[in-house]
Amino acid sequence: MTSASSSASRTSRIAREIASSSRRPRLRRSPSAPWSRPESVSNTRAGYSEAVQNRLRRFVQLWIDLFARHELLDHASAIAFQVLKSVIPLTLLGLAILGAGGQQHVWRKTIAPAIKGHLQPATSHAINIAVEKIFSTDSTGLIVFAAFLSLWYISGAVRAVMGAVNQIYEAEDKRSWPIRYAISFGLAACIALGVIGALLVAVLLGHVGGTLQVVAQIGRWIGAIALLAVALGLLVRFAPAKHRSKKWISAGSALVIVTWIGATLIFELFVSHVANFKTATGELAVFLVLIGYVYTSSIILMVGVELDELLREDTAGQRGVLHVLFGYGK
Numbered sequence: 001m002t003s004a005s006s007s008a009s010r011t012s013r014i015a016r017e018i019a020s021s022s023r024r025p026r027l028r029r030s031p032s033a034p035w036s037r038p039e040s041v042s043n044t045r046a047g048y049s050e051a052v053q054n055r056l057r058r059f060v061q062l063w064i065d066l067f068a069r070h071e072l073l074d075h076a077s078a079i080a081f082q083v084l085k086s087v088i089p090l091t092l093l094g095l096a097i098l099g100a101g102g103q104q105h106v107w108r109k110t111i112a113p114a115i116k117g118h119l120q121p122a123t124s125h126a127i128n129i130a131v132e133k134i135f136s137t138d139s140t141g142l143i144v145f146a147a148f149l150s151l152w153y154i155s156g157a158v159r160a161v162m163g164a165v166n167q168i169y170e171a172e173d174k175r176s177w178p179i180r181y182a183i184s185f186g187l188a189a190c191i192a193l194g195v196i197g198a199l200l201v202a203v204l205l206g207h208v209g210g211t212l213q214v215v216a217q218i219g220r221w222i223g224a225i226a227l228l229a230v231a232l233g234l235l236v237r238f239a240p241a242k243h244r245s246k247k248w249i250s251a252g253s254a255l256v257i258v259t260w261i262g263a264t265l266i267f268e269l270f271v272s273h274v275a276n277f278k279t280a281t282g283e284l285a286v287f288l289v290l291i292g293y294v295y296t297s298s299i300i301l302m303v304g305v306e307l308d309e310l311l312r313e314d315t316a317g318q319r320g321v322l323h324v325l326f327g328y329g330k
Helices: 002-022 040-067 074-101 104-116 121-136 138-168 179-208 211-236 246-274 280-315 321-326
Strands: none
Touching: 040 074, 040 280, 074 104, 074 121, 074 138, 074 280, 104 179, 104 246, 138 179, 138 211, 138 280, 179 211, 246 280
16 A cells, blocks of 8 residues: 555656646846747747638648539530620620610720720721621511520520539439420520620610719619629529528629629730730730639639638538638637
C-alpha cells in the first residue's frame, strides 16, 4: 500500500516537473529595456491570422472541388453555345418588332450611331442597309420565323441549365422528355419576353426628355433589372427537377444579376475604350468578345446556383460555405 502511494506520488511529481519545464521562464524586464507587446497577444494574433488563412484555403479548395465535381465549366460552355445560337434570331426579332411598331428611330438615332464609331465604314454601311431592308418590308413572316427560331435555341439553353442545376443539386431528373421540353419552351418564352422587354424599356425610356428625364433614366434601369430578375427567378425555380426554397432562389438571383451587371460594365468599357474593331483583325475580335461575355455570364449563373446550394446546406446543418469560412453554421 505504501509502495503504491509512493509510486503515485512520484508520478505526480514527475508530471508537475514536466509541465513546469515546458513553460518558458518569465524574465524580469529591466526598467531601461524597451516595452514589448506581451507574448500572449502576439501568439493570439498569429493564431488568428493562421486560422483565417486556413479557412480561406479551405474555401478556395471547396470551390475547386465543386467546379470539378459538378463540371461547372463544361455546363457553362454548353449554355453559352446555345445562347450564342439564339443571338442572331433574337436580333432579327427585335429589329422586326421595331419596324412593325413604327419605332425605327430607335435604330437610326440610338443603336446605329453607337456602333458606327466602332466599325469600318463599309461594315457599318452594310449593316445599316440590311436593317433598313427589314424596316421597309412586311415584318410579319420574319417575326414568326425569328420568334420560333429564338424559342427553339433558348429552350436548348434552358435544357442545358436543367442538366447543370440537377447535377449541382445532385438530383436525378425523372421527368419525361415531353414534360422537360414543355417546361423548357415555357421558360424560353418567359426569358425571351424578359430580355426583349428589358431592352425596350431601357431604350424607349432613354428618349424621355424634359422634367421627367432623370426619373426616366433611373426607372429604365430599374425596370430592365426587374424584368431580368423575374426571368432568372423563373428559370432557377422551375428548371431543375428538385425545387429549392424561394429564399435561396432570391438570394442567388440577386447575386447573379449584380455580378452580371458588373461584368457587363467591364465588357462595355473594354469595347468602348480598348478594343479596336476598325481593322480586319478587330472585326474578328468582335466574335471573341461576344463569346467571352456570354461564357462569363454562364459561369456567373453556375456560381450563383452553386452558392445557393451551399447556403442551403449550411442552414440545414451540413458543411456549407459559412461553415468553411467562419467555422459554424446557422
